[in-house]
Amino acid sequence: MKPGERNRNAQQLLRTTDTRGTDHNSRVWILNCGACGNIYGCNSTDAFERKCPACQRGKPGLEIPIERDGEDWSREEHIIAFNLYSQIPFGSIHMRNPKVIELAAVLGRKVGSVSYKLANFARLDPALQARGIRGMPRGAKGEAAVWDEFSQNAEQLAFESERLLAARLGQSIEAVAEIDVDDLPPPGVEREAIVKLRVNQSFFRRRVLSAYQYRCCVTGMPIQPLLVASHIVPWADDAVNRLNPRNGLCLNALHDRAFDRGLMFVDEAMCVRFAPRLRSEAADAADWLLAFDGRALILPAKFSPDASLLAQHRERWRVAA
Numbered sequence: 678m679k680p681g682e683r684n685r686n687a688q689q690l691l692r693t694t695d696t697r698g699t700d701h702n703s704r705v706w707i708l709n710c711g712a713c714g715n716i717y718g719c720n721s722t723d724a725f726e727r728k729c730p731a732c733q734r735g736k737p738g739l740e741i742p743i744e745r746d747g748e749d750w751s752r753e754e755h756i757i758a759f760n761l762y763s764q765i766p767f768g769s770i771h772m773r774n775p776k777v778i779e780l781a782a783v784l785g786r787k788v789g790s791v792s793y794k795l796a797n798f799a800r801l802d803p804a805l806q807a808r809g810i811r812g813m814p815r816g817a818k819g820e821a822a823v824w825d826e827f828s829q830n831a832e833q834l835a836f837e838s839e840r841l842l843a844a845r846l847g848q849s850i851e852a853v854a855e856i857d858v859d860d861l862p863p864p865g866v867e868r869e870a871i872v873k874l875r876v877n878q879s880f881f882r883r884r885v886l887s888a889y890q891y892r893c894c895v896t897g898m899p900i901q902p903l904l905v906a907s908h909i910v911p912w913a914d915d916a917v918n919r920l921n922p923r924n925g926l927c928l929n930a931l932h933d934r935a936f937d938r939g940l941m942f943v944d945e946a947m948c949v950r951f952a953p954r955l956r957s958e959a960a961d962a963a964d965w966l967l968a969f970d971g972r973a974l975i976l977p978a979k980f981s982p983d984a985s986l987l988a989q990h991r992e993r994w995r996v997a998a
């Protein structure tokens with residue numbers, strides 16, 4: 678088995694290690710159960726037929742090696758950790774989060790170290806600092822360096838972080854970034870460009886949706902397939918803010934369209950407003966939309982929308998309104 682492959686019991690190989698297993702000549706490999714998400718160690722010799730100890734009555738798992746414990750975090754590890762920080766809701770950074778456990782197993786580090794690393798990123802987050810989350814501890818330069826690099830070159834770093842994570846997991850970047858591959862052109866320059874664009878769009882989507890805890894910020898609707906990470910200032914108009922989660926709103930598809938077409942906007946008090954022409958032209962038909970007029974936006978714990986970008990959106994549609 679190679680990392681990324683599954684055995685016949687849906688146990689996926691997350692990582693191989695050099696740590697001795699309990700069988701003769703075996704090493705400890707780390708499996709991730711495709712049925713329940715349990716992560717555990719097993720002997721390399723029986724990985725191909727291993728059953729999950731948690732949900733398939735397999736024998737108890739071996740301890741997961743933490744070879745990197747105590748080592749300095751590399752730039753690559755920081756970038757991968759930042760990727761995860763970007764995609765999990767604030768409040769989910771703890772040692773029981775399956776994503777945190779998975780990353781620790783992938784990196785060969787303690788779950789507590791990964792959780793601490795992610796919390797350090799939260800301390801750098803201006804939105805969280807504004808809410809009184811205290812500043813960085815000493816000796817956490819690596820986090821600050823990656824945070825700054827990301828602010829300056831988000832598109833490059835977002836793609837790189839997904840590529841690095843995919844390589845560690847033995848999966849394709851298309852799979853890790855959860856992008857649609859059905860209509861991609863054959864391998865070549867054109868395909869690469871499209872993949873890069875979609876990976877970054879997907880990264881933006883996951884960042885924004887997770888920040889809003891997968892709820893529409895107007896209606897509170899939590900149905901994920903109907904949620905859109907809406908750009909406040911469009912992708913094409915502002916390259917610098919393309920991946921900036923503070924240039925995003927989590928909206929249901931209908932309000933997203935209304936916002937995108939200037940039929941809806943957010944005022945200075947962070948309340949939802951609808952264009953007068955919607956009221957006059959289609960008052961009856963637009964009942965459901967208009968029911969939310971004047972409601973306060975349901976703001977996220979992190980990455981709250983940037984007031985100046987919302988002002989730009991209002992400005993852009995002033996004529997139409």
Ligand SMILES: [Zn+2]
Nearest residue numbers: 710713729732
């Ligand atoms: Zn399981």
